[in-house]
Amino acid sequence: MAESIVQVEHLRKEFKDTVAVADVSFEIHRGEIVGLLGANGAGKTTTIQVLLGLTTPTAGRIRIFGQDFESHRVEILQRCNFSSAYTGLPSNLKVWENLLIFAKLYQVKNHRQKTDELLELLEISHLRRQITGTLSSGESTRVNLCKALLNDPELLLLDEPTASLDPNIADKVRKLLRRVQRERGITMIYTSHNMRDVEEICDRVLFLNKGQIIAEGTPQQVIDQFQQKSLEDVFIQVARSGDLLVEEEK
Amino acid sequence: MNWHRISALVLRYTFLYTRSVPRIVEMFFWPVMELLVWGMLTQYLQTGPFKIPGFIKFLLGAMIFWDILYRSQQATTLSFLEDIWSRNLLNIFVAPVRISEFIVATYCVGFVKTLITAAGLSVLAAVCYHFNILSMGLALIPLFLNLLVMGWAVGMVTTGMIMRWGQASENLAWGIPFLIQPFCAAFYPLDSMPAWIRPISLAIPATHVFEGMRAVLAGQGLSFKYVLCAAGLNLIYLTGAAIFFRFMYGKARKQGLLAKLGTQ
Ligand SMILES: Nc1ncnc2c1ncn2[C@@H]1O[C@H](COP(=O)(O)OP(=O)(O)O)[C@@H](O)[C@H]1O
Ligand SMILES: [Mg+2]
Numbered sequence: 001m002a003e004s005i006v007q008v009e010h011l012r013k014e015f016k017d018t019v020a021v022a023d024v025s026f027e028i029h030r031g032e033i034v035g036l037l038g039a040n041g042a043g044k045t046t047t048i049q050v051l052l053g054l055t056t057p058t059a060g061r062i063r064i065f066g067q068d069f070e071s072h073r074v075e076i077l078q079r080c081n082f083s084s085a086y087t088g089l090p091s092n093l094k095v096w097e098n099l100l101i102f103a104k105l106y107q108v109k110n111h112r113q114k115t116d117e118l119l120e121l122l123e124i125s126h127l128r129r130q131i132t133g134t135l136s137s138g139e140s141t142r143v144n145l146c147k148a149l150l151n152d153p154e155l156l157l158l159d160e161p162t163a164s165l166d167p168n169i170a171d172k173v174r175k176l177l178r179r180v181q182r183e184r185g186i187t188m189i190y191t192s193h194n195m196r197d198v199e200e201i202c203d204r205v206l207f208l209n210k211g212q213i214i215a216e217g218t219p220q221q222v223i224d225q226f227q228q229k230s231l232e233d234v235f236i237q238v239a240r241s242g243d244l245l246v247e248e249e250k
Numbered sequence: 251m252n253w254h255r256i257s258a259l260v261l262r263y264t265f266l267y268t269r270s271v272p273r274i275v276e277m278f279f280w281p282v283m284e285l286l287v288w289g290m291l292t293q294y295l296q297t298g299p300f301k302i303p304g305f306i307k308f309l310l311g312a313m314i315f316w317d318i319l320y321r322s323q324q325a326t327t328l329s330f331l332e333d334i335w336s337r338n339l340l341n342i343f344v345a346p347v348r349i350s351e352f353i354v355a356t357y358c359v360g361f362v363k364t365l366i367t368a369a370g371l372s373v374l375a376a377v378c379y380h381f382n383i384l385s386m387g388l389a390l391i392p393l394f395l396n397l398l399v400m401g402w403a404v405g406m407v408t409t410g411m412i413m414r415w416g417q418a419s420e421n422l423a424w425g426i427p428f429l430i431q432p433f434c435a436a437f438y439p440l441d442s443m444p445a446w447i448r449p450i451s452l453a454i455p456a457t458h459v460f461e462g463m464r465a466v467l468a469g470q471g472l473s474f475k476y477v478l479c480a481a482g483l484n485l486i487y488l489t490g491a492a493i494f495f496r497f498m499y500g501k502a503r504k505q506g507l508l509a510k511l512g513t514q
Contacts, residue, residue: 013506015505015506016505046506049509053343054343054344054503054509055503056503056504077344077345077346081344082340082341082344086513087337087340087341087512087513089336089338089341090266093262093269097269101261101265102341104258105255105258105342105345105346106346107254107255
């Protein structure tokens, strides 16, 4: 079995009057692409944010690269990166300026060469001098990904990276992520509520519902477990059974 | 403390400010307008029956000094707000940046912006009103530094407030310096203030700076007492502000507010 990259034990996160993550445990190994899926509000983003130290857990233990997160925050973050459809880079700077800042922030060696290489890989070399705020959403997703790959992360966390993209661009981004993962052996955690996304890209999925993992395995295993034809059907079944439960409670 | 990361953050603000005309104009617009209005009013008053010797010097000096404090606070908090506005906050906080490095970077930006605004105002005061602030000599340095540091402390508190209470508290953050203004003896000497206010005033570092400034402008030289009081109080406030900020940062992480601020 490959080296363990992320270990989460009994993670719980409560906000004032919501339990965002109830009790979640999982382990992720080097080189895996793991999808966190579930309906809106299932706790995907919260889980990712706890893994990145943006939010502190109410209970539970998190180890990344075998180290305790809280006591090794900076060392761990140096080897991780993050991209999301809901964050952006400063819009009035040029693309290369933004990338330079993050290259320096992560203390990337040979950052000029590294940036060129990534821009090429992501097919956005021509955008280098463009003002970041003028990019289309497909372009800015790729620029965000470029930022997220600058430090050669061993662990990449992606929160709905394809959320604002049309199906064509989304497909391109997925293929690209697959390729990057194959070439660089990056471990990825990927959240989405787009089931096709997940089926295509993830080696393994963790199905979250109301802050709990209700199914886990390869996409096919999860589909079989629910005796459905696709993850989308599983998703709908889970969502509707949730509605049923609520109705029964009434 | 890693200076590479701090310089990367400072570079981010350098790009931000040098690429944006409105931001450059903003650095000068209000201070210049105020200096012009009050400078002319004082000139007018000097011609009438209310002559106070050296009043224009005191007023212009106070305006420039007040602006040092104000700009230092604003720049510190604004750096944080700029990252919120551009939805860049999460990118910064998931980077291997220590919170202390982030703070020091905002201090550096505060220092540079303050220096630039103060220099601009000083030139203007010299040209329009024949007031040469450099005539204060070396006394300028400890006075400037104490105002700068007090601005950092206040800025850290206002940043902490925004972190905790969100952008709704932004206006409060802009208003806080004006809460201090009446008490810090900026535009009138401590002696002229009501006795009950004086203890409050004496607890503010800036009060000692402004008193020191007036002494220097009146040709009395800078008493060590003023510098020591200001620096001592600043040390206390800066430490207090750092503790406050840490606390707010902890709260913000606990309540998931960083993520909220960063993606709104
Ligand atoms: N900062 C917060 N404060 C209060 N509640 C929150 C906060 N962040 C998330 N939540 C709540 O936690 C639950 C899980 O949210 P989230 O993790 O964003 O879900 P997902 O990403 O799966 O859509 C939701 O009910 C959401 O309203
Ligand atoms: Mg989400």
